[in-house]
Structure formats: structure tokens, C-alpha cells
Ligand code: HEM
């Protein structure tokens with residue numbers, strides 16, 4: 053009788069605790085900000101969701117504003133931590149590089165069976181672009197949000213025209229971040245990207261996957277070190 057092949061399930065470290073903390077603090081606070089921001093528009097009142105039993109607080113402005121401020125505090129901390137942490141370590145793996153657009157098209161075509169995927173570094177070109185897109189959207193929301201919060205203080209006044217444009221930008225940022233999150237999560241519909249999922253929960257991914265798909269990173273960090 054032939055023996056069943058033993059699967060080599062060796063794992064390697066992809067993310068440290070700081071990266072996991074920042075990802076989940078930013079993700080959870082972003083969900084809460086989208087949810088509470090839409091409540092202020094006031095979408096839940098317009099579509100009468102607040103009429104459902106136990107959900108009247110959805111259109112209570114003081115509740116949604118309070119959620120918005122608490123979540124904003126978490127997001128601001130996560131972003132500041134992220135910038136300081138990666139700045140000190142000079143770790144810029146996730147920043148976009150020249151040619152990322154072209155490479156992303158190649159990667160997406162390869163997923164659909166056309167052509168070969170290029171060799172990848174720690175992050176795929178499309179991940180670096182997604183990072184920049186989400187990052188810019190969050191920075192727009194953060195800067196305009198802080199100005200909107202200052203406006204709410206009794207002793208600070210801005211001109212009406214200025215606040216109008218800041219609000220337009222805050223709303224545009226909301227639109228962009230929703231698109232960014234949908235695309236980000238949409239990437240995990242594809243089986244090719246599934247091996248990255250355990251990494252964002254446990255910090256570890258399959259060694260064989262890293263060697264095959266992220267060969268530039270694998271060779272730099274795990275082969276040359278030995
Ligand atoms: C508001 C919600 C979220 C935001 C703003 C966010 C943001 C990001 C960003 C900027 C990256 C790095 C670039 C990239 O891979 O696109 C990333 C990576 C990742 N995220 Fe999210 N994320 C969110 C929610 C989630 C959720 C709900 C999951 C899965 C259940 C998830 C799983 C991952 C994974 C697997 C990676 C890849 C890490 C790697 O390359 O090893 N994210 N996220």
C-alpha cells in the first residue's frame with residue numbers, strides 16, 4: 053500500500069505583533085467610522101432602519117457622534133503608531149514603486165490564466181497600490197475630520213465656505229474608503245490570495261506559498277540570512 057504523502061505545513065513569520073495591532077485597530081475603527089458617519093448623514097433615519105425594534109439609537113445624533121469620536125481616536129493612534137514604527141525601522145516594503153500599475157495588470161491577468169505572474173517581493177504590486185489608495189483616503193478623512201471636530205468646539209470658528217469644502221472632502225473620503233475596503237476584501241475572493249489570510253490573524257503564513265509567490269522577499273529575508 054502506498055503511504056499518504058505528508059504535507060509540509062511549515063510556517064514562516066510574515067507580520068509582527070505591531071503590524072497586526074495596526075491592521076486590526078485601523079480596520080475595526082474604520083468600520084465603526086463608516087457606520088457612525090453614515091448615521092449622521094442621516095441614512096438610517098431616511099431608510100427607517102431606526103424604526104426596527106431596539107435600533108432607535110441608530111438615528112440618535114449624540115450616540116453616532118460619540119462612536120465617531122471614539123473610533124477616530126483609535127484610528128489616529130493606529131496611523132501615528134504605523135508611521136513612527138515603520139519610519140524608525142526604515143521599512144517601506146508597502147510603498148508603491150515605479151511600474152506597479154503594469155505589474156498589477158500582469159498579476160490580475162495571471163489569476164485569470166493569461167500569462168505568468170511576475171516574481172513578487174513581500175507585497176504584490178496591487179497590494180502596494182491598495183495600501184496607497186487606502187492610506188491617502190484615510191489621511192484625507194483624518195485631516196478634514198480633525199478640522200470638523202475643531203469647528204464643533206464653541207470657541208473655534210471657520211468661514212462657512214471653508215467648512216463647506218472640508219465637508220465635501222470628508223464625504224469624498226468616505227466614498228473612497230468604502231471603495232478601497234470593498235476592493236481590498238474583494239481580492240480575497242480569489243483562491244490565489246487565500247494563503248495570506250492566516251497571516252493577518254496569526255502573523256504566520258505557509259513557507260511553500262512564500263517561496264513560490266513572494267520569492268524576492270523569501271530569498272532576501274529567509275535564504276541570504278542563513
Ligand atoms: C476597514 C477595513 C480594512 C482596512 C482599511 C484594511 C487595510 C489593509 C491594508 C492597507 C493592507 C495592506 C495592503 C493590502 O494588502 O491591501 C491590508 C492587508 C491585509 N488585510 Fe486588510 N484591511 C481591512 C479589513 C480587513 C479584513 C476584514 C480582512 C480579512 C478578514 C483583511 C485581511 C487582510 C490581509 C490578509 C492582508 C494582507 C497581509 C499580507 O500581505 O500578508 N483586512 N489591509
Ligand code: HEM
Nearest residue numbers: 082085086089090092124193194197198200201219222226
Ligand atoms: C474612515 C474614516 C471616516 C469616515 C468614513 C467618516 C465619515 C463621516 C461621515 C459620512 C460624516 C457625516 C457627514 C459629514 O458631516 O461630513 C462624518 C462627520 C464627521 N466626522 Fe467623520 N469620518 C471618518 C473619520 C473621521 C475622523 C478621523 C474624524 C476626526 C476627529 C472625524 C470627524 C468628524 C466630525 C467632527 C463630523 C461632523 C459631526 C458634526 O458636526 O455633525 N471623522 N464623518
